[in-house]
Amino acid sequence: MSFQKLDDLCRRLEALEHALAILGADEATHMAVGGGDKRAEAMAMLSGMYHRQATAPEIADWIDAAGKEALSEEQAAALREFRRHHTNLTCLPAEFVERQTAARLRCEQLWRDLRAKGDWTSFQPALEGVVALVREEAAMRAEALGLSPYDALMEQYDPGNRAADITPVFAELKTFLKDFVPQALDMQAERRAKRPLKPLSGTYPVDRQRGLGLAMMEAVGFDLTRGSLSVSHHPFCGGVPSDVRITTRYRTTEFLSALMGILHETGHALYEQNLPQDWSHWPLGKARGMAIHESQSLFVEKQIGRNPAFWRWALPVVDRHLGENWSLDDILPHVHQVERGLIRVDADEVTYPLHVILRYELEQDLVAGRLEVADLPDAWDAGMRDCLGLSTLDNPADGPMQDVHWPGGAFGYFPSYTLGAMMAAQQWAALVRDHPDTDDSIAGGDFSTVNDWRRTRIWSQGSRWSTPELMQRATGEKLDARHFIAHLQKRYGS
Amino acid sequence: MSFQKLDDLCRRLEALEHALAILGADEATHMAVGGGDKRAEAMAMLSGMYHRQATAPEIADWIDAAGKEALSEEQAAALREFRRHHTNLTCLPAEFVERQTAARLRCEQLWRDLRAKGDWTSFQPALEGVVALVREEAAMRAEALGLSPYDALMEQYDPGNRAADITPVFAELKTFLKDFVPQALDMQAERRAKRPLKPLSGTYPVDRQRGLGLAMMEAVGFDLTRGSLSVSHHPFCGGVPSDVRITTRYRTTEFLSALMGILHETGHALYEQNLPQDWSHWPLGKARGMAIHESQSLFVEKQIGRNPAFWRWALPVVDRHLGENWSLDDILPHVHQVERGLIRVDADEVTYPLHVILRYELEQDLVAGRLEVADLPDAWDAGMRDCLGLSTLDNPADGPMQDVHWPGGAFGYFPSYTLGAMMAAQQWAALVRDHPDTDDSIAGGDFSTVNDWRRTRIWSQGSRWSTPELMQRATGEKLDARHFIAHLQKRYGS
Known part of the structure; x- marks a missing residue:
């Protein structure tokens, strides 16, 4: 047979x-x-x-x-x-x-x-x-x-993703962000004028931070019998669904970057750990694609991990492990920091999509032959000036040379990052429609409803549907920029 | 071609x-x-x-x-x-x-x-x-x-090993040990009557013991850029020659068992790390066999690691890592402890060969059909009473059920352990003939002459020769029990 x-x-x-x-x-x-x-x-x-x-x-x-x-x-x-x-x-x-x-x-x-x-x-x-x-x-x-x-x-x-569907959604988001980034920065400046940013610096030994990370992983649903946390130069989620290896890196002077890295990779890990095991050897049993995978990591890192409700629960946990008794007003300005910068991987969730949309536009032109590599530095500089008001003309290392994707031949990958961010916001919105008390659950350290919803809608589906079909079935609608826009407005606009 | x-x-x-x-x-x-x-x-x-x-x-x-x-x-x-x-x-x-x-x-x-x-x-x-x-x-x-x-x-x-060659050598060793074990135990009792055994107990955190282990590994020649030390339930040497993984296990109440385990596995590792790299993918470039491999681990653990000269160098290193200032007279009685026991893996270097020779005799009879499994408990008990004066008749778990080898179908493997011990002693004797000041070098923490000799004679040879040929070429003579006997007499007989 x-x-x-x-x-x-x-x-x-x-x-x-x-x-x-x-x-x-x-x-x-x-x-x-x-x-x-x-x-x-x-x-x-x-x-x-x-x-x-x-x-x-x-x-x-x-x-x-x-x-x-x-x-x-x-x-x-x-x-x-x-x-x-x-x-x-x-x-x-x-x-x-x-x-x-x-x-x-x-x-x-x-x-x-x-x-x-x-x-x-x-x-x-x-x-x-x-x-x-x-x-x-x-x-x-x-x-x-x-x-x-x-x-x-x-x-x-991302099987099923088409430029004809993505381009208008990205265009709407770009238009919004070009206005919104300066507004968010102004509001941040006003808030800081009233209440200066309190440094979270101190001395946080690696084993304490690791203990905190493991506690957070376990709380949000990571199965520690089928995975582990190690250290590597760049954080990643690897291994196999029965033994998911996530990593982070630690600085002993601050804890937030390692912890946010752990939450991000835990999002990837939850997807892997909850795929349909009977089909693990077939493509059907594997994660759907890069955009959906990124939506799972960003769901945990941004929708949960930077949600003020989450920090109501998390602050005492941090205190237990690091002995630091911060208030919500101390921590949230760090967790919600917005900053214009040249480097995509350092960008916050407000400015990040502009980095991605620039690459999405440029790589389509490169593939189609409308843009040649020789003209890339100028095109990049023009895009960065247009989107973020920053020039890269005399600094190609922080311009078109900053990512490994193109030298590695990966074209068509970049949109996954921002599609993932938008999908995560859309999933969150659908979840909250079904469970209006989600913030309260999270503030109480209860992630079971959130995870049950995601297990049913996303994780257990493996690769049964194309990327757009999976989103449609999980959230009841096509990809729509308004959820991510509403999310940014709520978090950064008031 | x-x-x-x-x-x-x-x-x-x-x-x-x-x-x-x-x-x-x-x-x-x-x-x-x-x-x-x-x-x-x-x-x-x-x-x-x-x-x-x-x-x-x-x-x-x-x-x-x-x-x-x-x-x-x-x-x-x-x-x-x-x-x-x-x-x-x-x-x-x-x-x-x-x-x-x-x-x-x-x-x-x-x-x-x-x-x-x-x-x-x-x-x-x-x-x-x-x-x-x-x-x-x-x-x-x-x-x-x-x-x-x-x-x-x-x-x-062990290609080339033949029962016709091994049996007389084992017979000579068995005859010697049946007399020597009681003598060595009597002498140990006399020494302890004069100077009671001083406990080496204390509190030794795992990271300190690990630091000590790494320092010892490096000193005796382990290349830490091509291998590492981890923890496992049973110590082993695994991985590949370019990345040799050795392990140990720690008890925080004493340091000697973890350290001796590390030295043993380091002996295996040195062999792997120094095999001929150009032939690493061919059988020629691999370690010769189990007896030679065991001779390398026992060379480091017994010939070097339990040599009083080694401890003249090692005691200050132990002090530096564990903060314990013991004397040679404190440590050597532990390193040279002799004890009659039922369990092979717990045996010291004096009694260990009797455990192996018993298995060697019994497994030949089992393979030849001269002995049936039903009669094994009686035969085992008779052998243990003859060799060590201990009975296992009412305790099969500590008799013929103690090893995984036979249930796992590995017959013909046991002799490697004692052949390895004898080969290590014979290699040591040949080395000391060539370099009479070896004890002084080791006492000075200089293992280069020892390792150069072994690299030339053993490690670099890969699988070029059969096991007996390799021993003949490395030491100038066939396997001879007298070297191991002389080693035991010198260490335990005076």
Whole structure:
């Protein structure tokens, strides 16, 4: 039976994914520094095995034959998602993938070196090479999927997301934010004039902060029997659903950045830990995509973790672990700080979308050939001046060189961040419609209603629906900017 | 070119070994408890991939064809070891391996439960099943290798080891020890009557003990850029040569057991870290076998780590980390403690060989069919009374049920422990012949001469020679019990 053959294949692929996920997390947390070369070699080899097994020529026949077998509704959904996965994996010739992988790795290595030096001139030719290959890639994916080139790139990260749907939503948000950012900054300045920002500095030993982090993780629903918290240079959520590895990094002079990092990664982890276990080896049982995943991390970090109600519960917990008895009025100005800046990853939730929308606009032009890499510094500077009133013309390292995504060949990924933020706000709004007392529950340290809602609507659905379908079913409506706008107005506008 | 095909195959196999080694070490150190089922599934699947790739039908042809190619002396050695490895791996039919694996796993699981209950009666039938399969296995291996059945089993662990060579050496050692153990115990009692044993108890926080362990590891040659120290329930040395994972466990009331565990595992680690890197993917580049590996761990733990000269250097290091200013006369009676006991893993270096020789004798009889499992408790009891004057008749859990080896189907492995101890003593004797001032170097904290000697003679040789050949070349003579006997007499007889 062909469905069974696919099931066996999925189990083999899951074992390789398991190895790659744990080896990857281990590399960033526990590996000896000198183990890197052999680790890279082993992971490349295992990735090759995965790719060869996942793209073996007989699989297309199995998929077709399985489609004619008597399948349950769930099996049919599993097959549908497998086919989507398989199409995305096989629509590029192996020769092209190798050429592109080499160009991406070379450009990424160069980027690490040249970004530090702010050397755009030496970087430009390498990025041009990557962009040329991405245009080829997009054309091939578009042909195979019957989509426009940019949509075909996004399809890898968020099945069903289309520029035609996203562009008007982003346009509405951008228009709002260009007015709102100066207003929010003015109001912040007024508040601080009345009540100066109280520093939260002190000495917070790593083990105390770790204890606080674990307490918060557990409280918001992280299953500590199926996951752990470690330290790494950049925070991440990795591992496998049965053993989710999240990390943070600590500074002993302040606790908020490590804790917010933990809450963010815990949001990713809750999604992974609550996926449908019976289908864990099939694409159906995996997280839907990058935008939904980001909506889960931002739900915990922004909707819950920066909610004043949350801090009514959290402050005594912080006091218990760190021995600091702050008030809501002390902490909220830090948690809700707004600041114009050049760097996306340092941005707050008000300014962050403007960084993303700029990249979304520029990368569409790059893929379509309407913009060339040589003109990127000017275009970036114009966009930043328009959105945030900041220039990057004499500072390319903090302009178009700041992210790893483009040198790494990831085009169509950036929108996920802001789509995730908007989706999180829309999910929150739907949750509060169903449970108007959510703030009170959270203030009481009770996250069960919130998590039950999310488990039913999002986590348990795995990859059963496309990204827009999942949002529609979870919240009762299409993606709509007004929820995120209302959220920002409520938190930063009064 | 067929040699190149084998080289490519070895690289793929190395990647799978890398994954299995790191996943195995991770399971015992960092995995979340709930991650066990999926981890077991993934590792079984990866082991299956390894086995399928390593036993693919075309490989035999590649080996034959490579033998006709123009090979360097090193390539010829690599091919020879590959052939040996391949023969050992393919001489059992897949159907038999599956049947045996299932019986072993079942018997091991049963053993964990029944050993705790001391229930020999329920355990006996499961062990009988395993022994029946081991007899079949030994017959098939013997046929394929042209060896006697027991030698064919040992060949998996220590190529070239033969019962005809080992039996007289063990007999000499057993005769010596049956007299020597009571003498050593009498002398210990006399010494303690004159100077009572001073307890080394205190409060030693884990991080202090860990700091001491790391300092000792580094001093004796462990490369901390290519390995690390963690905690696990049972100490082990795992990982890969570029990233060797050793572990220990700590008790805060005393420091010696954790430290001795660290020194033992460091001995294994030094071997792994100093294998020939260019051949790391071929059997040639791997450690020779279990007896040689144990000789390396026991060299560091017993020949160095329990040497009074070592403690002249180590005591100030202990003081620096633990703040305890003991004298040689305080510490040596603990380091050299001798005690008759029922349990092999708790035994000291004087009594340990008697435990092993008993198992060596019994397992040969079991494999040959001269002894049946039903008669094992009586035979064990008789052996223990003869060697150590202790009875196990009413206590099978501390008799023939104490080890995991036989339930796990590992017959022919036990001699490695005592062979390792004898080899370590013989290596030490050869080293001291070449460098008579070795004790002084060690007392000065200088381990470079010791390690250079071992690197040249043992570590860099990988699997180039059979176990007896390696010993002959490293020490200039065949395995000879007199070195170990002289070592025990010097340390425990005066």
